[in-house]
Amino acid sequence: MACSAAAGAAPDGAMIFSDLCAACHSETRLGGTGPALIPESLGRLKGEKLQAVIAKGRPMTQMPGFAQTLSASEIAAVADYVSAPLAKAPVWGVAEIEATRSLRDDYTPATAPVFMADPMNVTLAVETGDSHISVLDGDTFAVLDRFETPFAVHGGPKFSPDGRYVFVMSRDGWVQKYDIWSLHEVGRVRAGLNSRNIAMSHDGKWLAVANYLPRTLTILSTDDLSVAKVIEVAGRDGTPSRVAAVYQAPERQSFVLALKDVPEIWEVATNPVAGPFYDGFVHSHEADMKEALGTEEGLFARRRIDVSAPLDDFFFDPDYRNLIGANREGETGVVVNLDVGREIATLPLPGMPHLGSGISWMRDGRRVMAVPHLNEGRISIIDMTDWSLVKLVETSGPGFFLRSHDGTPYLWADVFTGPHKGEMHLIDKKTLEVIKVITPEPGKTVAHTEFTKDGSRALVSIWEDDGAVIVFDTKTQTELMRLPMRKPSGKYNVWNKITFEDGTSH
Numbered sequence: 314m315a316c317s318a319a320a321g322a323a324p325d326g327a328m329i330f331s332d333l334c335a336a337c338h339s340e341t342r343l344g345g346t347g348p349a350l351i352p353e354s355l356g357r358l359k360g361e362k363l364q365a366v367i368a369k370g371r372p373m374t375q376m377p378g379f380a381q382t383l384s385a386s387e388i389a390a391v392a393d394y395v396s397a398p399l400a401k402a403p404v405w406g407v408a409e410i411e412a413t414r415s416l417r418d419d420y421t422p423a424t425a426p427v428f429m430a431d432p433m434n435v436t437l438a439v440e441t442g443d444s445h446i447s448v449l450d451g452d453t454f455a456v457l458d459r460f461e462t463p464f465a466v467h468g469g470p471k472f473s474p475d476g477r478y479v480f481v482m483s484r485d486g487w488v489q490k491y492d493i494w495s496l497h498e499v500g501r502v503r504a505g506l507n508s509r510n511i512a513m514s515h516d517g518k519w520l521a522v523a524n525y526l527p528r529t530l531t532i533l534s535t536d537d538l539s540v541a542k543v544i545e546v547a548g549r550d551g552t553p554s555r556v557a558a559v560y561q562a563p564e565r566q567s568f569v570l571a572l573k574d575v576p577e578i579w580e581v582a583t584n585p586v587a588g589p590f591y592d593g594f595v596h597s598h599e600a601d602m603k604e605a606l607g608t609e610e611g612l613f614a615r616r617r618i619d620v621s622a623p624l625d626d627f628f629f630d631p632d633y634r635n636l637i638g639a640n641r642e643g644e645t646g647v648v649v650n651l652d653v654g655r656e657i658a659t660l661p662l663p664g665m666p667h668l669g670s671g672i673s674w675m676r677d678g679r680r681v682m683a684v685p686h687l688n689e690g691r692i693s694i695i696d697m698t699d700w701s702l703v704k705l706v707e708t709s710g711p712g713f714f715l716r717s718h719d720g721t722p723y724l725w726a727d728v729f730t731g732p733h734k735g736e737m738h739l740i741d742k743k744t745l746e747v748i749k750v751i752t753p754e755p756g757k758t759v760a761h762t763e764f765t766k767d768g769s770r771a772l773v774s775i776w777e778d779d780g781a782v783i784v785f786d787t788k789t790q791t792e793l794m795r796l797p798m799r800k801p802s803g804k805y806n807v808w809n810k811i812t813f814e815d816g817t818s819h
């Protein structure tokens with residue numbers, strides 16, 4: 314029993330937290346050496362699942378189990394305490410962010426890669442099981458380095474345009490910079506308290522961090538991770554909003570973000586003077602442009618675009634004229650033309666589409682896009698010229714990630730949940746038929762595919778604590794090797810990411 318709980322009294326979750334948890338997670342619950350314990354960070358970890366983590370701890374981390382120290386009702390009281398929203402929204406502005414910024418004093422930038430492998434074919438494998446990233450030689454699959462990341466990395470790491478540096482973000486808002494040439498961390502900073510994803514500017518100078526908590530977009534200098542700007546995110550009527558996600562729109566020289574709580578998309582200029590961001594208004598009246606920009610101008614000028622409902626998730630066509638977005642509760646998606654700044658079409662997209670995982674390719678001279686659905690076993694294929702539904706491809710369960718590559722005729726689609734979570738579907742990009750289902754480890758979750766630079770190899774995760782990354786030959790779909798890893802999630806090939814290879818995610 315916790316020393317502070319009086320015998321007979323109902324357990325006091327706050328007091329137990331202070332006694333046993335605050336040293337690692339901090340009195341504020343915003344995280345210290347351990348992650349933040351607030352509803353925004355815990356996400357779906359609640360109730361019995363959360364109590365089980367408190368009782369048993371987390372293997373391979375500093376989190377011990379408290380089953381011997383606390384009774385079941387005390388564990389439940391702590392779980393309730395950390396699941397309750399914070400009484401007051403915490404302040405996390407420039408000063409607080411800057412106070413967390415640390416650059417490694419043992420880092421000296423190499424003048425050339427410190428390894429023999431092709432730096433353009435390096436592939437990173439995120440291992441969420443013990444918060445590490447393995448840096449792989451994309452030809453031999455030798456592990457060049459394995460470095461520690463902040464806890465709970467989410468979303469794709471973002472590379473500098475030359476592929477030398479990579480930036481990684483955790484759900485607790487930590488951004489880490491790593492030098493691939495030197496195989497060394499450069500530094501880290503906490504840009505938000507609960508964050509969604511990051512985006513790199515077209516010129517590699519700025520990194521935008523989309524936050525849920527606080528309601529802000531943080532823009533960092535990629536050079537030294539210092540804060541360039543913290544933009545308060547609120548709708549026209551002043552309602553504060555979480556940022557659903559932010560992406561780079563290289564053709565427009567801007568960041569594009571969707572607001573989760575108000576029906577607006579924002580575009581933020583990453584070009585200080587003019588360029589495509591402003592040229593995008595060519596089809597607008599001057600009055601529309603003034604209205605959208607207000608008094609904003611120059612670097613990080615913000616333009617508001619109204620949409621009919623807040624967007625959870627979105628995707629772009631290759632020239633970044635159109636944004637395809639969806640509210641996951643709704644039945645339809647929308648196409649927003651970013652030049653004219655308004656919705657131009659709707660799409661039939663019921664069943665929680667996961668547009669963040671969408672990919673597109675050319676099929677019979679027309680560009681099509683594919684989107685998985687988070688709650689049903691089908692993939693929507695949409696014609697991006699007239700926005701019609703080409704086909705619904707049936708799979709054996711709800712999928713999370715889709716990937717392909719110019720060097721392969723197939724789309725690799727996983728099934729992330731349910732009895733078929735071990736199946737990877739290969740779909741012909743021309744006929745749109747499932748040509749094969751691979752089950753490399755029956756009963757284990759098999760998810761997320763990345764390709765090597767030339768598309769000849771596919772890397773697939775066995776998404777388990779004692780998991781692996783399996784390397785397949787994409788021509789024969791045969792397994793070539795297995796690299797043991799701790800709950801590997803996403804894999805990211807430098808070349809595919811910096812060239813925006815058709816078939817890769819953002």
Ligand code: DHE
Binds near residue numbers: 466467510557626761
């Ligand atoms: Fe993700 C990417 C949103 C849950 C693993 N996920 C993304 C992106 C978005 C997103 C917007 C694109 C960001 C980017 O790469 O810049 N994810 C969401 C959700 O809204 C959702 C459903 C609920 C949530 O809790 O946020 C969600 N995601 C998950 C998971 O539960 C996953 C499977 C495990 C985890 O690590 O949290 C997960 N998401 C990923 C991964 C990517 C990702 C590995 C990058 C894929 C890529 O190929 O780029």
